[in-house]
Amino acid sequence: MAEKKRGANEPEPRPIIVKKIVVEGHGGHHGGAWKVAYADFVTAMMAFFLLMWLLGATTEKQRKALADYFTPTLVELKMASAGATGLMGGDSLMAKENYPTTGGQGTLSITIPRDATGTKDQGGKAMRAADRQKFESIKKDLEARMTRKGMAKLRKNVRFTETREGLRIDLIDEADFAMFAMGTDRLVPQARALVAEVAQVVQTMPNPLIVRGHTDGLPYAAGRTMNNWMLSSARAEATRKALAETGVGNERFARIEGVADREPFVKGDAYDPRNRRMSIILGWTRGGTPGDDSGMDAETKAAIRERDEPRRVAREEAQRLDMGGTGLPAGAALINPTAPGTSNKPGKH
Numbered sequence: 001m002a003e004k005k006r007g008a009n010e011p012e013p014r015p016i017i018v019k020k021i022v023v024e025g026h027g028g029h030h031g032g033a034w035k036v037a038y039a040d041f042v043t044a045m046m047a048f049f050l051l052m053w054l055l056g057a058t059t060e061k062q063r064k065a066l067a068d069y070f071t072p073t074l075v076e077l078k079m080a081s082a083g084a085t086g087l088m089g090g091d092s093l094m095a096k097e098n099y100p101t102t103g104g105q106g107t108l109s110i111t112i113p114r115d116a117t118g119t120k121d122q123g124g125k126a127m128r129a130a131d132r133q134k135f136e137s138i139k140k141d142l143e144a145r146m147t148r149k150g151m152a153k154l155r156k157n158v159r160f161t162e163t164r165e166g167l168r169i170d171l172i173d174e175a176d177f178a179m180f181a182m183g184t185d186r187l188v189p190q191a192r193a194l195v196a197e198v199a200q201v202v203q204t205m206p207n208p209l210i211v212r213g214h215t216d217g218l219p220y221a222a223g224r225t226m227n228n229w230m231l232s233s234a235r236a237e238a239t240r241k242a243l244a245e246t247g248v249g250n251e252r253f254a255r256i257e258g259v260a261d262r263e264p265f266v267k268g269d270a271y272d273p274r275n276r277r278m279s280i281i282l283g284w285t286r287g288g289t290p291g292d293d294s295g296m297d298a299e300t301k302a303a304i305r306e307r308d309e310p311r312r313v314a315r316e317e318a319q320r321l322d323m324g325g326t327g328l329p330a331g332a333a334l335i336n337p338t339a340p341g342t343s344n345k346p347g348k349h
Contacts, residue, residue, distance in 0.1 A: 127285045134205055135160075135167040135282070142169075142201045146194075154194055165210060166283040169198060172265060173276040183226075185234035192242055195278075199246035202282055208254035210281040211240045217261040217270030229314040232258030236310065239278045254283060257310040 055063070139160050146155055157177060159170040171194060173179055179191035187195065202209065213236035215228040236256050244250060266272040306312075 131166075131207070131285055132162070135162065138167065138201045138204065138282070141204070142197060145197045145200065149193070149197065151190075151194060151197070154190065158194070163281070165281050166207065167281065169202075169280045169282070170265070171195070171198070171278045171280070173273045175273050178273075178276070179278060180235055180238075183231070185231070185238040187238060187242060195239060195242045195280075196246045198280055199243045199248050202243075202280070203247060205282060206252075207285055208283040209243070209248065209252045210255045210257070210279075210283060211236045211243070211253065212255075212279040212281065213239070213258040214263060214265070214275060214277045214279065215258075215261050216273065216275040217264070228260035229258060232260050233310045233314040234258070235278065239280070243280070255310075258314055 054066075058066070142158070143155065146152060146158070154177070157172050157174060159172060161168045161170065171179060171191070177190075179188060179194075180186060181188060213232035213234075215232045215235075217228075220227055233256075236258050240253055240256050261270055261275060264270055264272070264275045265277055266274050269275075
């Protein structure tokens with residue numbers, strides 16, 4: 001097309017300039033996305049260092065409390081369980097606490113029965129509380145009797161401990177005091193007098209008694225048929241006999257047993273003389289302990305007594321430990337017996 005003719009006074013037309021803009025990908029350097037990521041990183045590091053500080057500044061008990069606080073627990077009322085809308089509210093006529101359970105499958109839920117008075121174990125708790133009061137009275141009475149009879153120096157050899165079985169009275173040997181003659185089951189006069197005082201105070205309660213013998217870890221020399229199992233059992237029987245001679249009836253004794261060195265008083269040193277001791281345990285009143293066996297039949301009780309009979313257990317253990325090395329068959333005699341008055345077991349008490 002022909003160019004339009006320009007008039008004399010008409011200015012020259014302005015040139016048309018086309019500007020081409022090319023957008024380059026440099027926003028990562030000048031944008032703000034990296035700042036968000038950096039802020040998240042700094043927050044995570046702060047939380048990490050805060051956690052490390054808490055672990056170092058708290059005790060194990062406090063950390064467990066924090067963990068328990070954040071543990072989710074579902075509390076479910078019994079009215080939402082099966083039978084809750086019935087006449088008895090899910091309970092039977094005889095048992096308020098007989099509500100549905102998970103059948104042994106572990107969960108974090110807790111089922112709270114409605115109108116659960118918790119009286120099922122009140123009798124046992126009451127008997128335990130009464131026993132504890134009597135135990136404290138026995139402890140004070142024995143300490144007073146020892147003071148009056150001039151045995152105050154033996155007070156350090158008597159320890160009182162409440163256990164699952166009852167009140168345990170430990171008569172403990174020391175480096176300068178032994179209850180029995182060396183390597184025998186013969187009570188020394190001081191120990192016999194002490195056992196007599198114990199007998200006087202335990203007679204104030206009808207609770208069953210357990211007599212348990214302990215030895216240290218010193219073994220017998222090779223060639224001896226005696227061992228710590230037999231010695232601890234023999235000393236337990238000697239203590240029972242001394243208690244009986246002072247007036248404790250035979251029906252009071254529930255168990256007479258020897259445990260050798262398997263229950264040391266000083267756990268870190270099997271040879272410590274304090275491991276040699278006699279434990280006289282005044283049991284809980286029947287019904288005051290979860291281990292009550294009053295519901296067992298006579299045959300079961302007889303089987304348990306036969307299984308736990310201390311002399312049989314000691315004999316079997318001696319045979320097991322001996323394994324034919326030191327024991328002699330029936331009718332055999334030693335060619336070079338030990339001379340009278342000598343001992344093959346030095347240091348044994």
